[in-house]
Amino acid sequence: MKHTISVLVENQFGTFNRVVTMFSSKGFNVNSLSIGETETSEISRMTIVTEGEDKIIEQVVKQLNRLIDTIKVIDLTGQSRVERELALISVYYQKGNRAEITNVCSIFRGNIVDINNKTLTLEITGPPDKIDAAVNVLEPYGIKEMARSGTVALKRGEQLSSKKESLTT
Amino acid sequence: MKEQKPILSGAEIFFECLRREKVEIVFGYPGGAVLKLYEKLYDVDFLKHILVRHEQGATHMAEGYAKASGKTGVVLVTSGPGATNTVTGIADAYMDSVPIVVFTGQVPTHLIGNDAFQEADIVGITRPITKHSFLVRNIDELASTIKKAFYIASTGRPGPVLVDLPKDVINSVCEFEYPEKVELRGYKPTLLGHQNQIKKAADIIKNAKRLLFYVGGGVIMSGGHRELKLLAKENNIPVTMTLQGLGAFPMNEPQSLGMLGMHGTYWANQAVNNCDVLVSLGARFDDRVTGKVDAFATNAYKIHVDIDPTCIDKNVVVDLPIVGDVKHILAELAAEITSPPDFDDWWSQIQKWKEECPLHYEKHDGKLRTEYVLDCLNEFTKGEAVIVTDVGQHQMWTAQYYKFNHPRSHITSGGLGTMGFSVPASIGAAFAIKDRPVISISGDGGFQMNIQELVTAVYNKLPIKFIIINNSFLGMVRQWQELFHAEKYSFTDLGDSNPDFCKLGEAFGMKSFSTNKPEDVNPIFEEAFSINDGPVLIEFKVEKEDMVFPIIPSGATLKEMMTKRLDPKEMV
Numbered sequence: 001m002k003h004t005i006s007v008l009v010e011n012q013f014g015t016f017n018r019v020v021t022m023f024s025s026k027g028f029n030v031n032s033l034s035i036g037e038t039e040t041s042e043i044s045r046m047t048i049v050t051e052g053e054d055k056i057i058e059q060v061v062k063q064l065n066r067l068i069d070t071i072k073v074i075d076l077t078g079q080s081r082v083e084r085e086l087a088l089i090s091v092y093y094q095k096g097n098r099a100e101i102t103n104v105c106s107i108f109r110g111n112i113v114d115i116n117n118k119t120l121t122l123e124i125t126g127p128p129d130k131i132d133a134a135v136n137v138l139e140p141y142g143i144k145e146m147a148r149s150g151t152v153a154l155k156r157g158e159q160l161s162s163k164k165e166s167l168t169t
Numbered sequence: 170m171k172e173q174k175p176i177l178s179g180a181e182i183f184f185e186c187l188r189r190e191k192v193e194i195v196f197g198y199p200g201g202a203v204l205k206l207y208e209k210l211y212d213v214d215f216l217k218h219i220l221v222r223h224e225q226g227a228t229h230m231a232e233g234y235a236k237a238s239g240k241t242g243v244v245l246v247t248s249g250p251g252a253t254n255t256v257t258g259i260a261d262a263y264m265d266s267v268p269i270v271v272f273t274g275q276v277p278t279h280l281i282g283n284d285a286f287q288e289a290d291i292v293g294i295t296r297p298i299t300k301h302s303f304l305v306r307n308i309d310e311l312a313s314t315i316k317k318a319f320y321i322a323s324t325g326r327p328g329p330v331l332v333d334l335p336k337d338v339i340n341s342v343c344e345f346e347y348p349e350k351v352e353l354r355g356y357k358p359t360l361l362g363h364q365n366q367i368k369k370a371a372d373i374i375k376n377a378k379r380l381l382f383y384v385g386g387g388v389i390m391s392g393g394h395r396e397l398k399l400l401a402k403e404n405n406i407p408v409t410m411t412l413q414g415l416g417a418f419p420m421n422e423p424q425s426l427g428m429l430g431m432h433g434t435y436w437a438n439q440a441v442n443n444c445d446v447l448v449s450l451g452a453r454f455d456d457r458v459t460g461k462v463d464a465f466a467t468n469a470y471k472i473h474v475d476i477d478p479t480c481i482d483k484n485v486v487v488d489l490p491i492v493g494d495v496k497h498i499l500a501e502l503a504a505e506i507t508s509p510p511d512f513d514d515w516w517s518q519i520q521k522w523k524e525e526c527p528l529h530y531e532k533h534d535g536k537l538r539t540e541y542v543l544d545c546l547n548e549f550t551k552g553e554a555v556i557v558t559d560v561g562q563h564q565m566w567t568a569q570y571y572k573f574n575h576p577r578s579h580i581t582s583g584g585l586g587t588m589g590f591s592v593p594a595s596i597g598a599a600f601a602i603k604d605r606p607v608i609s610i611s612g613d614g615g616f617q618m619n620i621q622e623l624v625t626a627v628y629n630k631l632p633i634k635f636i637i638i639n640n641s642f643l644g645m646v647r648q649w650q651e652l653f654h655a656e657k658y659s660f661t662d663l664g665d666s667n668p669d670f671c672k673l674g675e676a677f678g679m680k681s682f683s684t685n686k687p688e689d690v691n692p693i694f695e696e697a698f699s700i701n702d703g704p705v706l707i708e709f710k711v712e713k714e715d716m717v718f719p720i721i722p723s724g725a726t727l728k729e730m731m732t733k734r735l736d737p738k739e740m741v
Contacts, residue, residue, distance in 0.1 A: 010355060013304065018296060025297035055482065062479040068301040068321060071355045 002031065003057050003077040004049050004153050010069040011037065011044040018067055019046060028052065028060050032085075032128075032150035043071060047152045049128075076153050083153040087131045088113070090121045092142035101141060108134045119144050174346050179308050179339035180209035183272075186315040188215050189347050192243050194234065194600055195219070196227035200247025201287055202274025205339045219600070219629065222621035224251050226593040228258020229619065231269040233597025235262075236580045237555060237607075239392070241323045242269040242597065248276055249287030252333075253294065257587060259329045260298040264584025265413060266390065268327035270318045277337040278306060292333050300328030305335065308343045320351040325358030326477040327390060358476060362493030362501065370448070370472050370489055371505030377446035377470075379515045380406055383429065383458075386413030386583075387451015387475060389576040393496030394418065397450065400499055404509040407519060409437040411452050412564075412583045416573035421552060426519065430458040431721050432565040436522035438719075438727050441466050443518070448472045451495040454484040455584070456724070464726040474498050526719070526732055528569055537685050537711050539563055539638050543570035545690045546608070546636075549698070554606040555580065555598055559591035559615035562644040565717045567610055578605075589618025592635065596622055599631040606634065606698065613639040613667055623677040626704040633704040634697055635679070637670055640713045648716045652731070664713075674706030685710035 009015045016035055023030050031049040038045045050060055057075070064073045076083075093101055098120070105112055105122045108130065114121035124134050128151055135146070177185065183206055187195070194217045199207040210218055221227040224246045231242025246255055252273040262269050276285040292302045301321050303314045314332060322330040374380060388397055394417050401408050401424050408418045409429040418425055426437040441447065447469040452458070454473075459465040462485055471487040473480075474495050481490040491498055530540040543566055546554070552572040557580040558564040564581055573579045580598055582590035595609035616637050626633050641664035650658050674681030680700055682693045690709070697705045719732045 013306065014292065014296075014302070017293070021296045055486075059479065059483060062481075066477070066479050068353060068356045 001053075001057075001077075002049060002051050003060075003075055004047065004081070004083060004151060005061065005064070006074045006076055006153060006155075007046040007048060007064055007070060008038065008072040009044050009046060009067075010071065011042050012069060015044070015069040016046075018069060019048075019064070022063055022067060023050075026059070026063060028056065028063075032148070034150035034152050036152070045152075047150070049151050074155065076155060080156040081153050082156060083127050083151055084125055085128045085131050085151050086123065086125045086149040087134070088121060088123055088147045089135065089138055090114075090119045090144040090146065091138050092118060092144055093120050097141065101138070104134070104137050110134070174344040176342055177345040178205075178209075178342045179311055179334075180205045182308070182311050182343070182345050183315070183334070183339065184209055184213050185345065186312055186347060187243070190241075190315070190319045192216055192241075195243045195245050196221055196230040196234075196597065197245035198224050198227060198247065198251060200251045200274060202248035202251075202276060202336045203245065203334070203339070205336070206245065206274075206334075217600075218245075219596075219625065221593070222624050223619065224254035225257050225589070226596075226619050226622040226625065228255045228262065228269065228271065229587075229590050229593035230597035230600075230622075230625075231271075232258060232262050232265075232267045232590075233557060233580055233594030234601050235267050235269055235597075236594070237577055237598035238601035239577065240268075240601075241319055242267070244269060244271040246271070246273055247287065248274040248291075249289045251287075252291035253289050256295060256298070257585075259295050259331065261582050261585040261587045261590065262329040263298045263300065265582065266327050266386065267329065268322040269329045270322050271329060271331045273331060273333050274339075275304070275333045275335040278335045279337070281335065292331065295331050298329070299331050302331040302333070304333040305338050308338050308341045311338065311343075312345060313348050316348050317351055317353065321353075321356065325356070326387075359478075359492045360476075360494040360497060362474070362491040362498040366489060366491045367498060367501045368505060370491060371502050373446055373470060373472065373489070374448065374502065375506055375510055377510060378512075379443060379445045379518075380510065380512065381440050381444035381447050381469075382406055382408040383411075383441065383447055383449045383452055384408055384414040384417045385411045385450065385452025386417075387495050388414060388417040388499075389451075391451065391476070391494050391496040393451070393494075393499050394576040396496055396499035396503060398422075400503045400506070403503075404506060405512055405516070407440055407512070407515070409433070409440060411455070411458055412568055412581060414452060415568055415579040416576045419574040420572040421574055428568050430455075431460065431723070432569065432717055432719065434528065434569070435526035435719055435730065435732065436519055438721070438730065439522045440519055442468075442727050444469045446470045446472065448474070449487070450474050450499070451476075453480045456484070459485060460721050461724050461726045535687065537687050537690070537709060538715060539566045539640075539709070539711050540570050541687055542636075542638070542690055542709050542711070543567055545694065547571050549691065549694045550606055550608070554578070554608050555602050557581065557591050557595035557598055557607065557609045559611040560586045560588045560645075561612045561615060562640070562648065562715075562717050563610050563612050563638040565645075569717075588615035591615060592619045593622045593625075595633050595635070596626050596629075596631060599626070599633050600629075607632070608634045608636060610636045610638060612644055613637055613641065613663055613670070614643045616670075617668075620673075623674075623679070623704070627678045630703045632701045635674070635704055635706045637706070637708045639667070639670065639708050639710050640715065641667060642713060644715075645717070647714070648720075651714075651716070652720070653722065670706065670708040679704050679706045681706040681708070683708040683710065
């Protein structure tokens with residue numbers, strides 16, 4: 001089963017390598033991995049999508065926690081969360097089908113961000129399965145190249161029942 | 170007026186930090202990138218620097234020192250090859266959770282990545298085999314990094330930490346301030362076990378009919394041997410130990426069942442298979458212990474005490490995990506268990522197993538055997554020696570036949586199984602242990618793997634007894650070839666190529682002994698142990714084709730245990 005794991009790590013030299021090395025040396029899968037700064041500059045957030053049986057995922061979480069530079073590990077799987085990925089997809093167009101592709105792009109609420117005499121570049125954002133769907137539709141036109149960012153995710157904020165409570169907590 | 174902080178050079182800061190960490194000894198080898206450190210070292214008088222002959226030796230010495238003393242071992246080497254030579258020792262320390270800090274020189278920061286002379290990305294190379302590592306890129310971080318390195322290496326589940334020191338950082342200066350304490354928000358080992366879990370464990374132990382303690386090296390590292398002894402003796406609980414756990418519980422006590430696992434005793438393995446409650450204390454269910462995982466202690470309720478959460482449910486799924494310091498948890502368990510449970514039936518069953526299949530070897534054919542040498546050594550030293558073994562048959566025989574009665578007395582390469590460990594590790598141990606004999610035991614193969622360190626022992630006048638168990642074979646590999654690989658003795662016969670070990674010992678400046686007769690063993694020990702102003706070498710030429718029994722083949726169950734060499738006549 002696929003798991004989305006969010007990891008807060010020290011934004012330090014070598015931290016990223018240490019996480020990646022851990023995955024490869026323990027033989028864990030990585031489907032996608034993204035890293036970037038958080039609201040606090042000395043902390044980075046890594047979002048790792050991995051796959052495995054429950055026992056493996058338990059080890060993944062424990063091994064991540066074991067790294068000295070790891071501050072917090074949250075398995076977002078099964079939790080209410082927002083998950084997004086960004087894809088840049090460069091697609092070949094012919095004279096007759098440019099509008100069609102533009103149409104596909106707007107169905108997926110994407111943007112055309114570049115064009116030349118052969119290709120259109122689409123920017124599509126959304127959960128990974130939405131990107132997969134867009135790629136499927138665009139494939140018959142001929143995809144020249146594609147870049148996907150990997151998933152980033154956050155747990156959904158809990159609904160606070162009243163203003164007062166939010167002030168006291 | 171604000172107190173003026175001293176301005177120190179990187180090299181001065183380095184040694185000041187070691188002084189604050191109470192480092193007494195450093196195992197090292199100089200070179201280009203660490204010249205400035207060695208320049209400063211020339212005037213340092215608070216610590217001893219031991220010049221090794223190969224950097225791998227330095228790491229094993231640091232391990233031996235750490236395992237024998239309980240302190241953190243320290244290594245100092247240069248960049249490039251100096252650093253890469255430490256890799257095996259670091260991997261060894263990682264597998265056996267030995268606290269060492271390895272300082273490696275590095276080319277100046279502006280040359281990193283430039284394929285500079287003697288450059289190696291040692292932080293990258295060692296990343297999967299260190300508990301943590303640092304590249305100090307700014308002199309302002311030097312003192313706090315060293316503080317963190319020692320803290321990380323020695324706390325929680327101990328392990329090796331590498332600190333890479335670029336030459337320009339060591340050459341520059343800054344204000345020196347040593348941090349009082351370490352604050353690492355991502356690293357807070359759990360020490361106190363969960364109260365309810367401990368209570369639950371105590372209840373289960375109280376109601377057990379066939380209880381077994383399965384003890385690993387964690388008990389020794391945590392210093393929990395006294396708590397273990399008290400708990401096991403007062404409640405008459407059977408205790409079996411892993412290779413690294415030997416000595417955690419005195420083997421001359423009736424509760425000791427000796428070692429379990431692949432070459433463990435028949436009765437210890439039977440006890441594992443038949444116990445109703447198995448309490449793992451600072452052990453990690455290694456494959457050499459469990460054999461076939463699905464068949465391991467299938468009837469037992471399993472309690473697992475470990476400081477490292479990743480060990481829990483990794484190999485064997487347990488019923489009750491307790492994460493924390495095993496010393497503390499043993500004390501808590503003892504407080505909960507007020508009246509001893511009745512294990513009389515259980516003990517009489519264990520006794521039957523002992524009688525059914527005792528450890529045995531041929532004593533009456535006049536041939537010299539390793540088991541006999543170890544029996545004599547055990548008698549001669551009354552189980553009081555610190556024994557440092559290498560890897561292979563002699564290692565397993567030592568674990569079976571030498572009766573370790575103290576913690577930190579059995580030092581061996583367990584997890585990684587590093588041949589060439591014993592000679593340097595015994596040197597490290599000899600710097601830590603002054604009041605008991607330190608004995609290195611190697612096979613003729615492993616002895617040649619770090620033989621250069623004999624110089625270090627001789628030069629420092631360490632009274633180590635270097636014992637070589639010479640069977641002219643890579644014995645354990647030969648044993649597997651005989652048992653599992655169609656008797657194809659491929660490249661394991663060293664008979665024609667071995668050097669004359671006695672002459673070799675003499676060349677290094679050691680009094681050397683050699684024999685192939687059982688009646689010589691004790692007289693040699695008498696003479697060798699009377700020499701205390703330097704090391705001696707003792708070669709025992711033993712039976713060439715003896716095998717270690719019992720053996721449970723890799724990944725097999727107790728049913729497949731072999732207790733003796735099959736007679737060809739019986740095999741029809």
